[in-house]
Amino acid sequence: MSYRVLKVITILIPTVLIGGLEFLRHSVLLLNKFSMETGNYLITILTFLVSYAFSTWMFRTIEEKNKRISSEREMRAIYEERERLAKELHDNIAQTLFLLKVNLKKGKLNDAQGLVNSIDYNLRQAIFNLRISPSEHVSFSKRVESWLDDWSTVSGIDIKPSIEIEDGFFSSIEEIQLFSIIQEAFTNIRKHSEADCASICLHTTKDNWELIIEDNGKGFFPNEVRLNKYGLTMLKERAEKINGSIDFSSKKDLGTKISIKGDRD
Known part of the structure; x- marks a missing residue:
């Protein structure tokens, strides 16, 4: 039922109810059976009962419509993210294949092997992202833990997870945004850190949440911690989209730490 129909019904119900009851009360058939005071009580009670039943039904209908709209909006966001990932995968693989062809022509087999591993990793990540249908009810923590297991297997880097959501x-x-942050952060660890161990801590409370990702890799000098390096700009933008603030810290040969804190809207 459309909002226009609901609007018309909302206008007609009180008019028909009160007008109709008043007409019946003053008709010849009922005029001598009910006193004015009894009629007032009767119309008040009937009006209350009908209005309560109608408003309960109407607000339930509106709530169901809002839930459906919200669900459709979230599904659209999921599919848009999948389209973005598909485009990103296409661009990355196209670029990597071009470099692979160049290295093979030059006989740089070690570099070519690294590019093949990169293609394999990107395909695995894309398959994981597309493997679970948006309509399936798989908990977020299970998705993250499953992806981290795959990432650890492919990268050879141990992970110490602590996820309480x-x-x-x-x-x-x-x-979607949080999962992309985790994927981007661990992709950076695999590509740049030379770490053999990483950890992730994702906890939520009643009104707050916190994500901490650390590695024991080579790190970088403080003046190298720039948002335009290693995809940190993307992490910052995604954190802001979910009302989070991000902080980076790193020391040479002592690893890197990414901390994101957010509040429930």
Whole structure:
């Protein structure tokens, strides 16, 4: 039922109810059976009962419509993210294949092997992102843990996870952004850190959440911690989309730490 129909019904119900009851009360058939005071009580009670039943039904209908709209909006965001990932995968693989061809022609087999590993990693990540249908109800923590297991197997880097998320704390749109942050951060660890161990801590409370990702890699000098390096700009932008503030810290040969804190809207 459309909002236009609901609007018309909302206008007609009180008019028909009160007008109709008043007409019946003053008709010849009922005029001598009910006193004015009894009629007032009767119309008040009937009006209350009908208005309560109608408003309950109407607000339930509106709530269901809003839930459906919200669900459709979240599904659209999920599919848009998948389209973005597909385009990103296409561009990355096209570029990597071109470099692979160049290296093979030059006989640089070691560089070519590294590019093949990069293609394999990108394909695995894309397959994981597309493997779970948006309509399936898989908890966010399970998705993250499963991806981290795959990442650790492919990269050979050990992971110490600590994930404690309250059910339903994040919306589907927030989960998309947060999952992308985790993927980007661990991709940077695999590509740049030369670490053999990494950790992730994702905890939620009633009104707050915190994500901490650390590695024991080579790190970089303080003046090298720039947002335009190693995809840090993307991390910052995604954190801001979910009302989070991000902080980077790193020391040469002592690893890197990314900390993101956010509040529930």
